[in-house]
Amino acid sequence: MKLLGLFLLFIPLTGFTEISYPHGYRQWTHVKSMQIKPGHTLYAAFGGIHHIYANKQALAGLRRGKYAKGATLVMDLLEAREDASVMAEGSRRMVAVMHKDPEKYKATGGWGFEAFKADSRKERLVGRDAAAACFQCHATQQKTDYVFSTFRP
Amino acid sequence: MKLLGLFLLFIPLTGFTEISYPHGYRQWTHVKSMQIKPGHTLYAAFGGIHHIYANKQALAGLRRGKYAKGATLVMDLLEAREDASVMAEGSRRMVAVMHKDPEKYKATGGWGFEAFKADSRKERLVGRDAAAACFQCHATQQKTDYVFSTFRP
Numbered sequence: 601m602k603l604l605g606l607f608l609l610f611i612p613l614t615g616f617t618e619i620s621y622p623h624g625y626r627q628w629t630h631v632k633s634m635q636i637k638p639g640h641t642l643y644a645a646f647g648g649i650h651h652i653y654a655n656k657q658a659l660a661g662l663r664r665g666k667y668a669k670g671a672t673l674v675m676d677l678l679e680a681r682e683d684a685s686v687m688a689e690g691s692r693r694m695v696a697v698m699h700k701d702p703e704k705y706k707a708t709g710g711w712g713f714e715a716f717k718a719d720s721r722k723e724r725l726v727g728r729d730a731a732a733a734c735f736q737c738h739a740t741q742q743k744t745d746y747v748f749s750t751f752r753p
Numbered sequence: 754m755k756l757l758g759l760f761l762l763f764i765p766l767t768g769f770t771e772i773s774y775p776h777g778y779r780q781w782t783h784v785k786s787m788q789i790k791p792g793h794t795l796y797a798a799f800g801g802i803h804h805i806y807a808n809k810q811a812l813a814g815l816r817r818g819k820y821a822k823g824a825t826l827v828m829d830l831l832e833a834r835e836d837a838s839v840m841a842e843g844s845r846r847m848v849a850v851m852h853k854d855p856e857k858y859k860a861t862g863g864w865g866f867e868a869f870k871a872d873s874r875k876e877r878l879v880g881r882d883a884a885a886a887c888f889q890c891h892a893t894q895q896k897t898d899y900v901f902s903t904f905r906p
């Protein structure tokens with residue numbers, strides 16, 4: 601009981617709650633895709649082809665421009681296997697997640713951010729660095745509740 | 754009644770049943786994507802970025818390698834808006850459909866094929882030409898029930 605008490609105290613003190621791996625996102629709605637190619641300033645971090653997926657709350661949010669608690673967007677980043685005439689999907693580089701919970705993630709626009717390495721589903725690439733690693737860029741999108749993507753009907 | 758009788762007679766005589774526009778496919782499962790670039794032999798027909806979507810029966814089929822009646826796959830073909838460092842989605846070129854109904858489409862592997870121009874949802878690009886326009890290529894994929902795509906988990 602003492603340990604549980606310490607644990608419950610820990611969350612508000614640190615203001616940090618881990619984001620879960622977004623199980624089932626491959627059946628969520630595909631929002632859009634984009635390829636980031638060599639030469640782009642984000643190539644080292646996000647080079648390859650990425651697909652954006654939205655759960656039901658996030659799809660409603662994309663239509664409203666404002667997201668309710670529980671809204672979750674995934675960026676599924678794959679290597680781009682490219683030759684002169686075709687660009688195809690290669691291995692997975694990461695599964696990046698943004699999850700809306702206004703109370704838990706006040707410092708980063710109400711969104712928690714995480715990314716899971718390749719197909720690991722476990723190895724976290726962001727952890728406590730969301731403000732610098734993710735929100736620094738997303739902060740520019742305040743008008744759309746910090747989301748870059750728009751839904752292609 | 755006479756007209757209806759003539760109409761009902763018409764279908765078995767011609768062996769041709771139109772494929773419906775796949776309403777709701779944007780919420781189906783996204784299977785995979787690929788870009789066909791200038792220089793590819795299929796560029797004139799299918800140049801751009803395409804996304805493949807599967808309804809529930811087709812998703813089950815992708816996993817089994819064999820498709821039940823009702824399985825429907827969509828190829829959503831968009832222009833590729835490309836510069837040196839980014840490839841993004843442009844306007845829609847076509848929504849192509851393959852729909853499994855073994856009795857209706859015996860001549861083309863049990864699949865009916867159609868494509869709808871751009872965002873029209875109505876303007877048909879294939880009609881009665883499925884054998885030459887679609888199945889000629891798909892026929893090479895007999896081992897996977899005439900489907901080219903594999904599901905990226």
